[in-house]
Amino acid sequence: MRVERVKLHENGSVARVETAGLHYRELNSILRSLVADGADRIELHGVAGQRYIGTDLDRPVQIEIFGVPGNDLGSFLDGPRVTVHGNAQDGCGNTMNRGTIIVHGMAGDITGLSARGGNIFVRDDVGYRAGVHMKEFGDRRPNLVIGGTAQDFLGEYMAGGVLVALGLTLGKSAHHLARFIGTGMHAGVIFLRGVVEEHQLGKEVGVTQPDEDEEKLLEELVTEYCGYFEVEPAKVLDQPFVKLFPLYLRPYGPLYAPTHRGIEGPVSRWKVK
Amino acid sequence: MTVIKNNPKASHAQSTALPSYHCHMPSYLKPRFRVERSDRRCIRCQGCVEQCSFGAQYYDESADRVEAVDTNCVGCHRCVVFCPTSAIEIRHNPVEYRDNAYWRPEVIEDITRQAETGGVLITGMGNDKPWTSYWDKLCLNASQVTNPSIDPLREPMELRTYLGSKPDQVQIDPATGRLGTRLAPQIMIETPVLFSAMSYGAVSINVHESLARAASMLGTLFNTGEGGLHPKLYRYGGNTIAQVASGRFGVHPEYLDVARVLEIKIGQGAKPGIGGHLPGEKISAEVATTRMIPTGTDALSPAPQHDIYSIEDLSQLIYALKEATNYTKPVSVKIAAVHNSGAIASGIARAGADIIALDGIRGSTGAAPKIIRDNLGIPIEMAIASVDQRLRSEGIRNRVSLVAAGGFRNSGDVTKAIALGVDAVYIGTAALIAMGCTECQACYTGRCAWGITTTDDKLTKRQNPEIAAQRIANLVEAWSHEIKEMLGAMGINAIESLRGNRLHLRGVGLTREEADILGVSLAGE
């Protein structure tokens, strides 16, 4: 079965897999063995809803997906570059660690959930709660670049990372529709191109302009985005970006009171002598 | 790529927290404890001053006396244990309110505290209310005359347990006598006692190491909790259950690979349905490294996992973990025991979990709102009975192992739980008490004088992993032996024969309805 589905070229460094009718378990096991055998570029054709594509691969291989991959595309992704020639469903890049996901279309809800590293580029729009609880650590910092706009709770609970929405799919009014943007955000940063009203923002975010370093980062991310999707960078960078940042590192700290009498908050200012 | 510095403190005028509306006012609260010291016995060594991490002891140089700030005492007894001359007594502060069975002192004090702070009261450890303990209303059987009891000192007695999904049937190849059925991963534990999820951050690294070591000494498992696993503990991976919770802290491919079992945390008995906020102060550089988050921020665990809004979604995460580890590890799903646990457990089993962990209303925590800890969830005894019954009646009990958590105090509780229907239990509080914890409930302060629920470097050193592991291992060894004795008394020589064997239980002081839910007869029947 495998033999018929998988075609190898260039000494096995390039593989083509016909995935129609394959269960994700078989598909991922084919991917594992191809990667173990040294494939560098794997094309998946006829993909129709198979989940978890690209998980459990620890080399920066290139995976080209033709069709519509299922939920949790690239979950726990640790290095590969996954390109989707079509739309992605929910949970794309769930808890990803390293690598890149490029979606030539739209992506569903919770795109980039809890990602701690890597890059996700979505050409068009994303669903609800995109970038929820993205975080960062040391030099690992995820970038989620959305070409269009997003649904509610964009960047909710963000604990790090960079989230960009370019608003390219917005009409003339250029109004983003998402509400509760950045609710509970306590680290990281969101950049929006297009119009967003105060009432659309979570109460834990502040609004400002990107500084010089951030402008440079935006230029790089936009250029990379434009490179994937054949857009003229100048057309995107023509408008200023709004920067949303967390007002509080500890948004919920003061909500709580200690039960014990002598404690002035769950705060350890005390040091052992 | 341009690196922009994301120190929010530096980039903008940000405060670390929302402005507080609490104003400062004199407190009407009286001290809970009184620190009494025998001046005759006190040799002014100031050991208690050093030991008390709550600032309740100080040395008055001018008077050459050690004095106390009663208000600060949480009643942890660290000073009492370490005073070389037994000079210290910690007593309840003798303020006697007018007797009132309803407006108890605790109620008055909580209201006062909230009036003064406007805050959600936060506390540590498990529910301390006098809820019915059904363990105390269940008796175990013993053999008399008609079947002989067994002496575990001289006869083989099996506590070994395999956690994992069991097949509906097995095929044996008649030619070779070998098993033809491909089994789901099975984890062998030598005793049906595992260590509950306690995250690094909530507890110190030395506690994590102590639990890991004890688990490897005993041939059982410890649970990382939701804060990841410090790389120096990777060598205990074979004894590790790696938790994946809503915060996904420290969850990366290596963490998943190194562990023996993966556990999706949906809920926790001490705080069902709510997330967690590990305060920034407890996030030391090491904790941040293990959780893989920036220092200084709170580590917020959202209430739900945002990729799980249904049983189908749960199944998706279960298989995401299985795919990520190539089906080599059992996946456990931990839920708090709540009203429809039976139906929920059935869904979890059908969603592909290998293990279901149930955590009852007495489950403990490093920090939770007191009102949640004390009021949400149901007793573990009822949950075990209803889940086991439900899975049996649907014919899917074999598909999952059941592990119960939440307030197991001794081997009697454990044995009764197994008779009621679980494969194994998680213990948390009992293991911490073995290390010195005195249930003072101040865990949320991060200042545990016993060096348990803290990330302070100096306090952490108060636990020596070698000694603490030995204390925990001793406890579980002792329990294991007691369980064997009880099995022997019942005339059973393998724990497997007791599992779900409710005929060995009888209720005392239960209503008929309670007995029916527990699936037991009453004593004398």
Ligand code: SF4
């Ligand atoms: S808080 Fe603990 S160490 Fe401090 S005085 Fe009270 S009992 Fe002693």
Ligand code: SF4
């Ligand atoms: S862990 Fe420490 S702070 Fe918590 S109850 Fe035990 S002794 Fe008290």
